[in-house]
Amino acid sequence: MVIILRPDATPEQRRAVESRLRELGFQIVLAPDPPPVVMAAVGEGSMPPLEQMRAMPGVAEARRIPEPFKLASRTFREADSIVRVGNVEIGGPTVVLMAGPCTIESEEQMVRTAAAVRSAGATVMRGGAFKPRTSPYSFQGLGEEGLKLIRRVADSQGLLVISEIMDKSQITLMDRYVDIFQVGARNMQNYPLLRELGSVERPVLIKRGLAATVDEWLMSAEYVISGGNDRVIVCERGVRAYETYTRNTLDLNAVAVAKAISHLPVIVDPSHAVGVRDKVAPLARAAIAAGADGLLVEVHYAPEQAICDGQQSLYPEQFRVLAGQIRLIAEAVGRRL
Numbered sequence: 001m002v003i004i005l006r007p008d009a010t011p012e013q014r015r016a017v018e019s020r021l022r023e024l025g026f027q028i029v030l031a032p033d034p035p036p037v038v039m040a041a042v043g044e045g046s047m048p049p050l051e052q053m054r055a056m057p058g059v060a061e062a063r064r065i066p067e068p069f070k071l072a073s074r075t076f077r078e079a080d081s082i083v084r085v086g087n088v089e090i091g092g093p094t095v096v097l098m099a100g101p102c103t104i105e106s107e108e109q110m111v112r113t114a115a116a117v118r119s120a121g122a123t124v125m126r127g128g129a130f131k132p133r134t135s136p137y138s139f140q141g142l143g144e145e146g147l148k149l150i151r152r153v154a155d156s157q158g159l160l161v162i163s164e165i166m167d168k169s170q171i172t173l174m175d176r177y178v179d180i181f182q183v184g185a186r187n188m189q190n191y192p193l194l195r196e197l198g199s200v201e202r203p204v205l206i207k208r209g210l211a212a213t214v215d216e217w218l219m220s221a222e223y224v225i226s227g228g229n230d231r232v233i234v235c236e237r238g239v240r241a242y243e244t245y246t247r248n249t250l251d252l253n254a255v256a257v258a259k260a261i262s263h264l265p266v267i268v269d270p271s272h273a274v275g276v277r278d279k280v281a282p283l284a285r286a287a288i289a290a291g292a293d294g295l296l297v298e299v300h301y302a303p304e305q306a307i308c309d310g311q312q313s314l315y316p317e318q319f320r321v322l323a324g325q326i327r328l329i330a331e332a333v334g335r336r337l
């Protein structure tokens with residue numbers, strides 16, 4: 001249930017509403033928005049008749065939240081939520097470009113790639129230090145050495161850092177180096193990890209699982225938000241289908257649906273969605289046209305030498321051309337880059 005107080009509600013009236021909700025067995029979560037006060041009553045409480053709540057002094061409106069993801073829903077927060085990190089706003093009018101290699105490999109790779117993505121218009125650098133590889137024999141990432149490298153290189157270019165976390169035991173270490181925690185598709189339902197990320201300060205980007213429904217994806221966001229961290233971004237990265245020409249299938253339906261039913265920023269990763277370099281740009285353009293708030297794209301200064309996902313990594317020049325096209329598309333849909 002969401003309760004909106006009247007702008008002139010007194011502190012006593014507010015306390016009375018809150019104690020009534022607690023009596024009924026609910027926890028109260030306040031929307032982090034300017035007044036009027038909007039509060040969600042979540043948990044296993046017993047639902048009172050709405051008229052009863054509406055009749056309380058100081059209450060302007062009371063409604064049920066029909067969605068299972070209460071705090072991630074637009075019923076709770078009507079306006080788009082904007083995640084601010086450094087100078088970057090994710091979910092606002094400006095479309096955000098996050099780009100970089102699949103995995104952090106070397107100083108030369110990071111320096112050359114960072115310069116390229118930065119000059120094209122990216123504001124966040126990606127790169128994995130802990131890699132969830134299908135084979136245990138594949139390169140697993142440079143770990144802390146990689147995190148140090150991406151932090152140093154990103155700082156020298158004025159870029160923010162996003163990197164994947166695979167386990168809650170990595171939080172303390174990664175917190176020292178990254179600006180945004182990325183939860184990978186394979187970990188979308190790693191509930192102990194999501195719970196722990198509810199108590200970090202930094203934003204969390206949650207990729208959609210390989211076969212997750214939109215409800216399941218947003219419920220993963222709900223874990224983090226209900227833990228106390230409302231700086232959550234969701235990312236569509238393609239779902240598994242029957243097609244064999246491409247790695248996965250980009251589900252733009254999910255982007256339009258998530259934007260409609262949730263206030264959270266939605267990012268699209270066209271690289272893992274399609275898995276083929278020359279198909280990344282068309283999907284990236286379509287994603288922005290469909291209303292995505294930004295892109296997470298794999299770019300490598302020399303993709304043919306990449307340790308991981310070279311086949312889907314853009315050359316710097318391709319990324320530069322794409323960014324120019326994104327600028328035009330963003331303007332066409334009332335945004336900017």
Ligand code: PEP
Nearest residue numbers: 102184185186207237272
């Ligand atoms: C990645 O971003 O490199 C990655 C492993 O992505 P996903 O979790 O979407 O497979």
Ligand code: MN
Nearest residue numbers: 102298308309
């Ligand atoms: Mn990758």
